[in-house]
Amino acid sequence: xxxxxxxxxxxxxxxxxxxxxxxxxxxxxxxxxxxxxxxxxxxxxxxxxxxxxxxxxxxxxxxxxxxxxxxxxxxxxxxxxxxxxxxxxxxxxxxxxxxxxxxxxxxxxxxxxxxxxxxxxxxxxxxxxxxxxxxxxxxxxxxxxxxxxxxxxxxxxxxxxxxxxxxxxxxxxxxxxxxxxxxxxxxxxxxxxxxxxxxxxxxxxxxxxxxxxxxxx
Amino acid sequence: xxxxxxxxxxxxxxxxxxxxxxxxxxxxxxxxxxxxxxxxxxxxxxxxxxxxxxxxxxxxxxxxxxxxxxxxxxxxxxxxxxxxxxxxxxxxxxxxxxxxxxxxxxxxxxxxxxxxxxxxxxxxxxxxxxxxxxxxxxxxxxxxxxxxxxxxxxxxxxxxxxxxxxxxxxxxxxxxxxxxxxxxxxxxxxxxxxxxxxxxxxxxxxxxxxxxxxxxx
DNA sequence: CGATCGATTGATTCCAATCAACGTGAGTGG
DNA sequence: CCACTCACGTTGATTGGAATCAATCGATCG
Numbered sequence: 001x002x003x004x005x006x007x008x009x010x011x012x013x014x015x016x017x018x019x020x021x022x023x024x025x026x027x028x029x030x031x032x033x034x035x036x037x038x039x040x041x042x043x044x045x046x047x048x049x050x051x052x053x054x055x056x057x058x059x060x061x062x063x064x065x066x067x068x069x070x071x072x073x074x075x076x077x078x079x080x081x082x083x084x085x086x087x088x089x090x091x092x093x094x095x096x097x098x099x100x101x102x103x104x105x106x107x108x109x110x111x112x113x114x115x116x117x118x119x120x121x122x123x124x125x126x127x128x129x130x131x132x133x134x135x136x137x138x139x140x141x142x143x144x145x146x147x148x149x150x151x152x153x154x155x156x157x158x159x160x161x162x163x164x165x166x167x168x169x170x171x172x173x174x175x176x177x178x179x180x181x182x183x184x185x186x187x188x189x190x191x192x193x194x195x196x197x198x199x200x201x202x203x204x205x206x207x208x209x210x211x212x213x214x215x216x217x
Numbered sequence: 218x219x220x221x222x223x224x225x226x227x228x229x230x231x232x233x234x235x236x237x238x239x240x241x242x243x244x245x246x247x248x249x250x251x252x253x254x255x256x257x258x259x260x261x262x263x264x265x266x267x268x269x270x271x272x273x274x275x276x277x278x279x280x281x282x283x284x285x286x287x288x289x290x291x292x293x294x295x296x297x298x299x300x301x302x303x304x305x306x307x308x309x310x311x312x313x314x315x316x317x318x319x320x321x322x323x324x325x326x327x328x329x330x331x332x333x334x335x336x337x338x339x340x341x342x343x344x345x346x347x348x349x350x351x352x353x354x355x356x357x358x359x360x361x362x363x364x365x366x367x368x369x370x371x372x373x374x375x376x377x378x379x380x381x382x383x384x385x386x387x388x389x390x391x392x393x394x395x396x397x398x399x400x401x402x403x404x405x406x407x408x409x410x411x412x413x414x415x416x417x418x419x420x421x422x423x424x425x426x427x428x429x430x431x432x433x434x
Numbered sequence: 435c436g437a438t439c440g441a442t443t444g445a446t447t448c449c450a451a452t453c454a455a456c457g458t459g460a461g462t463g464g
Numbered sequence: 465c466c467a468c469t470c471a472c473g474t475t476g477a478t479t480g481g482a483a484t485c486a487a488t489c490g491a492t493c494g
Binding site: 435436437438439440441442443444445446447448449450451452453454455456457458459460461462463464 | 465466467468469470471472473474475476477478479480481482483484485486487488489490491492493494
C-alpha cells in the first residue's frame with residue numbers, strides 16, 4: 001500500500017517511470033493488443049483508465065471525411081484515457097503489439113483514496129500541458145520546425161541522442177498536421193544538412209543537436 | 218470532511234455555470250485589470266488560480282521571433298490559470314477592462330473542501346477538452362472551417378444566435394493559427410453567403426446556422 | 435525471388451501568407 | 465458638435481510553402 005506522502009510527492013514532481021508504476025496490477029488487468037487494434041473508440045464511454053506496460057499507443061480523432069488528427073503517443077509507464085468528459089474525444093490504438101493495464105473507473109472509485117483522485121488529476125494535468133504545447137506547434141510552426149520539434153521530443157523522452165520511432169510516417173504526419181510527403185521531405189532535408197542520421201526507416205541519431213534545437217525554435 | 222465517493226463523482230461530472238460561481242470572494246481578492254494588462258506572465262510561477270468576474274481574458278504564448286499563439290479566451294465565471302506544472306506555459310492578459318478574482322494556491326490547499334476540489338477539477342477538465350478540440354482545429358481544418366468553428370463556439374457560449382466578439386481580428390487570427398487578412402476574408406465570405414451578418418465590427422448574428430455548422434464540419 | 439506496403443522523390447497546383455493600398459470607425463481636441 | 469487622427473479592418477495583387485498528383489524506390493515477408 002502506498003503512503004500519502006509518496007502519492008502527494010508524485011503529484012507535484014515531474015512525470016517518471018517510477019511514479020507511473022503506482023497504478024497497481026491489483027486494481028486492474030493487463031491485456032494484450034495487436035498492432036492497430038483499437039483500445040477504445042471515439043465517443044465511447046470513458047469507463048476505464050489505461051497504462052502502457054509494453055509497446056506504444058496513439059490517440060486519434062477522425063473527421064467525417066477521413067481527415068485524421070493524432071492527439072498524442074504513449075510509451076511504457078504512461079497513463080492515458082483520462083478524458084475531460086464522460087465520453088472519449090479521441091480513440092486509442094496500439095502502435096505495435098502491446099500490453100496495456102486496464103483499470104475500471106468504478107474499481108478506482110470503490111477503492112479510491114484522496115491520493116488516488118489526485119493521481120488521476122495529475123495525469124489530467126500532464127495531458128493538458130502536452131496538449132498546450134501541441135497547440136503552439138500546430139498553430140504557429142512551419143513544417144521544418146514541426147518535424148524538428150517532434151524529433152527533439154522523441155529524443156528527450158528516450159534520453160540519449162538516438163531513438164527509434166514507434167510510429168509510421170503517416171502517424172507523424174497526422175500528429176503534426178502535415179502530409180506524409182512533407183514529413184518525408186523534411187526528414188530528408190535534416191539528413192542532407194547533417195543534423196540527423198537515419199539507420200533504416202525507424203532508427204535515427206541526432207548528429208547536430210544544437211542545430212536541431214535551433215530549428216525547433 | 219469529504220468522502221471519497223463525493224470527490225470521485227466531482228471529478229467526472231459535467232461542468233456547469235452554476236458551479237462556476239462557487240469560488241468565493243472570501244478565499245481571494247477581486248482585482249481590476251486594464252485592457253491589455255498582464256495578469257500573469259509566461260514562465261512565471263503558477264501560485265494563483267483565477268476566475269473572471271467581469272470582462273474577458275486571453276492566454277497567449279509568444280515565440281522568440283514574435284509569432285503569437287492564443288491558448289484560449291475566458292469569460293465571466295470561467296476559471297483559468299490552472300497549469301499543468303509549477304510554471305505557466307502561457308501568459309494571461311485582459312481583453313478589456315476586467316475584474317478578476319485571484320486565489321492563492323496554498324490557500325486552496327489549506328482550506329480545501331469538496332466544492333473547491335470539484336471546481337478545480339472541473340476547470341482542469343474543461344481546459345483539457347478545449348485544448349484537445351483546439352488541436353483538432355489547428356491540425357486538420359481549413360481557414361474557412363476554422364473561422365466557422367470559432368464563431369459557432371462563441372455563439373454556443375453566449376447561447377443565442379447572435380453574439381459580440383470580445384477580441385480583435387488579430388486575437389482571432391492568433392487563436393486560429395491564421396493571419397488577420399485571412400480571418401477578414403473568411404468573415405467577408407460568410408457574410409456574402411448570407412450565413413452570418415455583422416452589425417458593426419464586433420457584433421454579429423447567425424443567419425443560417427445549418428450552413429455554419431456544416432462549414433464547421 | 436517476387437509481391438506488397440510504406441517511404442521517397444519529382445512536377446504541379448492551390449490555399450493561405452505576404453506585400454500593399456485603401457476604408458472605416460472610435461476617440462480626441464478644437 | 466464636427467473634423468481630425470490613428471489604429472483597426474478590409475480588399476487587392478502577388479508570392480510562397482505545403483498539398484496534391486504521379487512515379488519510383490526500397491524494405492519486409494511469404
